[in-house]
Amino acid sequence: MKKxxxxxxxxxxxxxxxxxxxxxxxxxxADAEGSVYYLNFKPESDAAWQKLAKQYxxxxxxEVKVVTAASGEYESTLTTEMAxxxxxxxxxxxxxxxxxxxxxYCLDLSDTEVYKEMTTDDFNLKGxxxxxxxxGYCYEAYGLITNKALLKQAGYEVSDIKDFxxxxxxxxxxxxxxxxxxxxxxTSAGLDGSSSWRFxxxxxxxxxxxxxxxxGVTEQPAEVTGxxxxxxxxxxDLYINNATCAANEIATKTGDEAExxxxxxxxxxxxxxxxxxxxxxxxxxxGFLMNAEDITxxxxxxxxxxxxxxxxxxxxxxxxxxxxxxSEADIKATLDFMKWVVTSEEGTTMMAEQFGPIxxxxxxxxxxxxxxxxxxxxxxxxxxxxxxxxYTPNVEDWRAPVVSALLQYSAxxxxxxxVKTAYVNGWATQYKAQ
Amino acid sequence: xxxxxxxxxxxxxxGHLVSRPIQRWFPLFMLxxxxxxxxxxIWPFIQGIWLSFCEFTxxxxxxxxxxxxxxxxxxxxxxxxxxxYTAGFAVVSIIAxxxxxxxxxxxxxxxxxxxNIFRTxxxxxxxxxxxxxGYIWSMxxxxxxxxxxxxxxxxxxxxxWGLVILMCWQQIGYxxxxxxxxxxxxxxxxxxxAKIDGASKWQTLWKITIPNVMSSITICVFLxxxxxxxxxxxxxxxxxxxxxxxxxxxxxINTTEMLALNIYSTFYAGSSNRGFAQAKAVLFFILVAVxxxxxxRFTRDKEVQQ
Numbered sequence: 001m002k003k004x005x006x007x008x009x010x011x012x013x014x015x016x017x018x019x020x021x022x023x024x025x026x027x028x029x030a031d032a033e034g035s036v037y038y039l040n041f042k043p044e045s046d047a048a049w050q051k052l053a054k055q056y057x058x059x060x061x062x063e064v065k066v067v068t069a070a071s072g073e074y075e076s077t078l079t080t081e082m083a084x085x086x087x088x089x090x091x092x093x094x095x096x097x098x099x100x101x102x103x104x105y106c107l108d109l110s111d112t113e114v115y116k117e118m119t120t121d122d123f124n125l126k127g128x129x130x131x132x133x134x135x136g137y138c139y140e141a142y143g144l145i146t147n148k149a150l151l152k153q154a155g156y157e158v159s160d161i162k163d164f165x166x167x168x169x170x171x172x173x174x175x176x177x178x179x180x181x182x183x184x185x186x187t188s189a190g191l192d193g194s195s196s197w198r199f200x201x202x203x204x205x206x207x208x209x210x211x212x213x214x215x216g217v218t219e220q221p222a223e224v225t226g227x228x229x230x231x232x233x234x235x236x237d238l239y240i241n242n243a244t245c246a247a248n249e250i251a252t253k254t255g256d257e258a259e260x261x262x263x264x265x266x267x268x269x270x271x272x273x274x275x276x277x278x279x280x281x282x283x284x285x286x287g288f289l290m291n292a293e294d295i296t297x298x299x300x301x302x303x304x305x306x307x308x309x310x311x312x313x314x315x316x317x318x319x320x321x322x323x324x325x326x327s328e329a330d331i332k333a334t335l336d337f338m339k340w341v342v343t344s345e346e347g348t349t350m351m352a353e354q355f356g357p358i359x360x361x362x363x364x365x366x367x368x369x370x371x372x373x374x375x376x377x378x379x380x381x382x383x384x385x386x387x388x389x390x391y392t393p394n395v396e397d398w399r400a401p402v403v404s405a406l407l408q409y410s411a412x413x414x415x416x417x418x419v420k421t422a423y424v425n426g427w428a429t430q431y432k433a434q
Numbered sequence: 435x436x437x438x439x440x441x442x443x444x445x446x447x448x449g450h451l452v453s454r455p456i457q458r459w460f461p462l463f464m465l466x467x468x469x470x471x472x473x474x475x476i477w478p479f480i481q482g483i484w485l486s487f488c489e490f491t492x493x494x495x496x497x498x499x500x501x502x503x504x505x506x507x508x509x510x511x512x513x514x515x516x517x518x519y520t521a522g523f524a525v526v527s528i529i530a531x532x533x534x535x536x537x538x539x540x541x542x543x544x545x546x547x548x549x550n551i552f553r554t555x556x557x558x559x560x561x562x563x564x565x566x567x568g569y570i571w572s573m574x575x576x577x578x579x580x581x582x583x584x585x586x587x588x589x590x591x592x593x594x595w596g597l598v599i600l601m602c603w604q605q606i607g608y609x610x611x612x613x614x615x616x617x618x619x620x621x622x623x624x625x626x627x628a629k630i631d632g633a634s635k636w637q638t639l640w641k642i643t644i645p646n647v648m649s650s651i652t653i654c655v656f657l658x659x660x661x662x663x664x665x666x667x668x669x670x671x672x673x674x675x676x677x678x679x680x681x682x683x684x685x686x687i688n689t690t691e692m693l694a695l696n697i698y699s700t701f702y703a704g705s706s707n708r709g710f711a712q713a714k715a716v717l718f719f720i721l722v723a724v725x726x727x728x729x730x731r732f733t734r735d736k737e738v739q740q
Contacts, residue, residue, distance in 0.1 A: 097704060101491055251585035252585065396703075400675070401686050407587060425680070
C-alpha cells in the first residue's frame with residue numbers, strides 16, 4: 001500500500017513537472033497597455049538608456065524595461081531571453097549573421113512611423129523581398145585617429161597624408177626620429193581580445209570592401225578571394241614595425257593600453273572609431289582630457305588605386321529589431337517608444353550625446369569632431385568605405401583564426417600564407433557552417 | 435567487538451515512536467526537493483536530449499531533423515580533435531594532481547610544525563573562480579614566456595602545459611584534504627604491526643598506507659577525471675582555444691580547445707549549429723557518464739574493507 005502511494009505520488013510529480021515545462025507556450029497576460037523590454041548591447045550606454053526609459057514611463061505611464069547584456073555576451077543573453085515568456089520586444093540585430101539567426105523574429109518595419117522618420121536606408125538590414133528587418137539607429141566611423149599637434153611637432157600636416165605612400169613616408173620618418181621626438185607613429189597593435197577586433201574586424205574590412213566593390217557583391221558571398229590581402233599586409237606591416245612596442249609584444253597588448261598611449265601623447269596615430277571621442281576628450285572615468293582641436297580622423301590608406309578619393313569607413317552594427325512574436329500591444333508600445341526616442345527632445349539629446357548624429361529627421365548636432373571629419377570627407381565628394389565586414393559569416397569564428405594567424409606572423413615567425421588561409425578558407429568554411 | 439543488544443527507547447531518535455511517522459511520511463518531506471530536482475534537472479535533461487534531434491534558434495521553435503546532428507558531430511574534425519586533446523589532458527592531469535596531492539597530504543600528516551597553516555594555504559586556490567584563475571595565469575605565463583621572446587598563444591604545447599599547471603595549482607589542495615582524511619583514518623595498530631614486523635617505510639607505504647586510502651584514491655581520481663573532462667572556465671580564460679591549426683582541406687582546428695569549450699563555441703556559431711552543439715553535448719554526457727562509472731567500478735574492486 002505504502003509503496004503504491006509513493007509511486008503514485010512520484011509519478012504525479014513527474015507529470016506535473018512536465019506540465020510546468022510545457023505550460024509556458026500559453027499566451028501571456030493580455031495587458032492592453034503593452035510594455036517595452038529593450039535588450040541593449042552597449043554597456044557604456046546603459047545608464048543613459050535607463051534614465052531615458054524612466055523619463056518615458058513618467059511621461060506616458062508605459063513601462064519600459066532596459067536590460068544590458070554583459071560585454072561580448074549579447075548573443076547568449078539574447079538566446080536565453082528570447083526563450084522566456086516575457087521576451088525582449090526590442091533587440092539588436094546588427095549584421096548578416098544576426099539576421100540569419102534572428103530574421104524569423106524580426107518584424108517588418110517598413111510601415112512604421114519610426115522608419116518614416118529615417119533620413120537614409122544605408123544602415124538598415126533588409127530581407128529578400130525588401131522587408132525592413134532592422135533599422136540602423138546610429139552610425140559610426142573609424143579610421144586613423146590622428147594627433148595633429150604631435151604630427152606638427154614632427155614637421156607634417158594632416159594634408160600631407162593623401163595615400164599609402166605618403167602615410168608610409170611620414171610614419172617611417174617619425175620612427176627614424178623616434179628617440180628625438182619622444183613619440184612613435186602608431187599605438188601598439190595589440191592582439192589581446194580587447195583590441196584584436198580593431199584589426200580582424202575593422203582593418204580587415206579594407207580588403208573585403210575593395211574586393212566586394214570590384215566584384216559587385218551585394219549580399220553575403222559564399223567565398224572571398226583575398227585579392228587585396230597584399231594591401232592588408234602592407235598596412236599591417238606598417239603598424240607593427242612603427243609602433244610604441246616591438247612586434248613580438250603585441251600578443252598581450254590590450255585596447256586600453258593602445259588608447260592610453262594615444263591619450264598620453266606617445267603615438268600620433270591610433271586606429272579606432274568615433275566612439276573613442278568621449279574617452280579621449282572628456283574626463284569621464286578614464287578620459288584623457290585631450291584638446292578636441294588637436295585630434296581628427298583620417299582614412300586608413302593601404303595602397304589601393306584611387307584611394308586618395310576615399311573617406312572614412314562609415315557603417316553600423318547598431319540596428320534595432322522589433323520582436324515579431326511579441327503581443328500586439330507590446331509591439332505597439334515598442335514602436336511608440338522608438339518613435340519617441342528619435343523625435344522627442346529628451347530622446348534626441350541622449351542619442352546625440354551617446355551615439356553622435358543619428359540618421360533621423362529630428363537628430364541633434366553632435367560635437368564629436370570625428371563625425372565632423374567623416375561628414376567633411378563626404379561633403380568633399382570622397383567615397384565612403386562601407387562596412388563590408390557585416391557580411392562576415394559566424395563573425396567570431398571567422399575572426400579568431402585570422403587573429404591567431406596574424407599573431408603567428410607578427411610575433412612568432414609565422415607565414416603570411418596562414419593569414420591568407422584563415423581569411424579565404426576560413427570564410428568558405430564558416431559560410432558552410434553557419 | 436561487543437554488539438549492543440539493548441533496544442532503544444521508543445522516544446529516541448531511532449525509536450519506533452519517532453521513526454514510524456518518518457518512514458510513513460518521508461515522501462511528503464522529500465516532495466519539495468524532488469520537485470526542484472524534476473524542474474531543475476530531469477525536465478531540462480529530457481528537453482536537452484530532444485533538442486539534439488532538432489534545429490532551433492530558441493528552444494520553443496525547435497524543428498525535428500532526426501539524426502542529422504549526430505552524423506554531423508561524428509564527422510566534425512574539431513570535435514574529434516578536442517576529444518583526443520581532452521583525453522590527453524585528463525591522463526596527464528589525473529596523474530599529476532593525484533601524485534602531488536598525495537605527496538603533500540603524506541608530508542602534512544608527518545607531524546610537521548605548522549601543518550594546519552600549510553593545509554589552509556594549499557587549499558586556498560580552490561576558492562578562486564576558474565575565469566579569474568585563467569586570466570591571472572595567462573598573465574603569469576605571458577610574463578615568463580616574454581623572457582624567451584614568445585607568448586602563451588604561440589604554441590599548442592604552452593597552452594596544454596599551462597592548463598595542466600593551472601589545474602594542478604587549483605586542485606591539489608582540494609584533493610590533499612581528502613587524502614589527509616584518508617591517511618588519518620588508517621588504524622594505528624596496523625602501522626605498529628608493520629613496524630614490529632620490520633617493514634621498511636617504502637613497504638609500509640605500498641602495502642599498508644595505499645591500500646587503506648584506496649577509497650580516498652577512488653574519490654580523488656573520480657573527481658579529477660570528471661573535472662578534467664568537464665573543464666571549461668579555465669580553458670576559456672587561459673587560451674580560448676587558440677592557436678589555430680590549418681588543415682589541408684581548409685578547415686581549422688582550435689588546438690587547445692577541450693570538449694566543453696568546443697560545444698560552447700559551436701552553439702553560438704549561428705542558429706543552424708545549435709542542435710548540432712546539443713548533439714555534441716549529449717554525446718559528451720554519455721562519454722563522461724560511462725568513463726566515470728567504469729572508473730568507479732575499477733577502483734572499487736581494489737578497496738580494502740577495514
